[in-house]
Amino acid sequence: MLFKAIKTVILVAAVIVSTTHLVFAGEAPAGEISWGMLIIGLLGGLALFIYGMERMSEGMQKMAGNRMRSILAALTHNQIMGLTVGAFITMIIQSSSATTVMLVSFVQAGLMSFTQSLGVILGGGIGATVTGQLIAFKLTDYALLMIFIGAVIRMFAKQERMRNVGEIILGFGILFYGMKLMSDTMKPLRDYPAFIDALRNLENPLLGLLVGILLTALIQSSGAFIGILIVLAQHHLITLEAGIPLVLGSNIGTCVTAGLASIGTSREAKRVALAHVVFKIVGVLLFIFWVPAFAGLIRTIGAGLSSGTARDIANAHTIFNISIGLLFLPVTTLFNRLIIAILPDKPVAPCTSLPPGISMIVRFSIRP
Numbered sequence: 001m002l003f004k005a006i007k008t009v010i011l012v013a014a015v016i017v018s019t020t021h022l023v024f025a026g027e028a029p030a031g032e033i034s035w036g037m038l039i040i041g042l043l044g045g046l047a048l049f050i051y052g053m054e055r056m057s058e059g060m061q062k063m064a065g066n067r068m069r070s071i072l073a074a075l076t077h078n079q080i081m082g083l084t085v086g087a088f089i090t091m092i093i094q095s096s097s098a099t100t101v102m103l104v105s106f107v108q109a110g111l112m113s114f115t116q117s118l119g120v121i122l123g124g125g126i127g128a129t130v131t132g133q134l135i136a137f138k139l140t141d142y143a144l145l146m147i148f149i150g151a152v153i154r155m156f157a158k159q160e161r162m163r164n165v166g167e168i169i170l171g172f173g174i175l176f177y178g179m180k181l182m183s184d185t186m187k188p189l190r191d192y193p194a195f196i197d198a199l200r201n202l203e204n205p206l207l208g209l210l211v212g213i214l215l216t217a218l219i220q221s222s223g224a225f226i227g228i229l230i231v232l233a234q235h236h237l238i239t240l241e242a243g244i245p246l247v248l249g250s251n252i253g254t255c256v257t258a259g260l261a262s263i264g265t266s267r268e269a270k271r272v273a274l275a276h277v278v279f280k281i282v283g284v285l286l287f288i289f290w291v292p293a294f295a296g297l298i299r300t301i302g303a304g305l306s307s308g309t310a311r312d313i314a315n316a317h318t319i320f321n322i323s324i325g326l327l328f329l330p331v332t333t334l335f336n337r338l339i340i341a342i343l344p345d346k347p348v349a350p351c352t353s354l355p356p357g358i359s360m361i362v363r364f365s366i367r368p
Contacts, residue, residue, distance in 0.1 A: 097258055128223065136310050230310045240312050243309070
């Protein structure tokens with residue numbers, strides 16, 4: 001209850017700062033940027049985006065009920081099935097970090113082994129890309145309509161299932177309204193040379209990778225970070241060559257949540273979080289050194305669909321995760337050995353002393 005109350009307070013605060021931004025954004029003189037209002041608008045939009053994603057995720061989880069946990073525990077003996085189940089469950093809960101945290105708790109409880117979790121981790125990365133594909137559709141103009149429809153269904157539906165559908169639509173609308181707010185806030189930056197030059201510097205792959213890791217770790221949501229990138233791309237503020245390293249960095253930054261969840265758990269559970277990090281780092285190392293060629297491939301794929309940079313960034317995120325999933329799935333046994341080598345079982349210390357009573361018996365028995 002306390003957590004829900006805190007989230008409600010965050011939503012109310014976001015609405016307040018959003019309204020403040022819309023009311024006072026025009027007070028800055030022509031040609032100047034009101035940085036205070038810009039920051040308020042960005043923070044308010046980001047809060048609404050994350051809150052909407054949470055509401056949408058909660059609605060989907062309620063519709064699925066407890067079946068997700070039973071499916072995850074029962075169908076992961078085969079790595080291909082684990083990949084499929086991981087993608088499906090992450091698509092529902094909209095968070096690969098949440099899937100990995102769930103795996104950590106399952107392994108800790110002995111419901112599944114570390115080896116079983118590897119395929120699910122790879123599938124989780126694929127399922128997480130669905131969020132980026134959805135928000136690349138420019139539906140921000142219909143955000144308030146979705147909020148209205150979702151709220152009406154949520155309030156007046158008699159069946160629990162329909163109320164959950166309303167919650168999903170409501171969350172989707174709040175998510176897109178947050179995107180609209182961030183988009184409107186960023187409009188003045190299109191003509192701000194210093195900001196444009198800073199974004200151009202992110203075409204340096206290593207710099208973009210580092211920024212992606214830090215910002216995603218800070219907001220603890222790769223979906224929200226990808227949403228910000230898509231908003232920048234819709235305003236032509238970021239190129240695909242700059243967006244790809246940021247996307248790759250976000251895939252590493254999202255591992256922080258699972259790492260925190262593994263603190264204080266068993267050795268086996270810690271290996272799940274470590275495997276999540278190793279998969280992402282190795283995958284990024286395979287892609288980071290050919291970013292221009294990868295960008296050209298993404299443009300070629302998107303050319304037939306008449307997609308812009310925003311869709312190309314979402315496609316890059318999807319293709320990266322599908323690629324490492326298909327590439328690493330056949331060699332999960334090798335990764336299993338690698339993780340165990342990095343984080344081996346704790347050696348059992350030999351007993352160097354005996355209790356006093358046993359010691360006396362031993363001494364007495366070996367007396368000549």
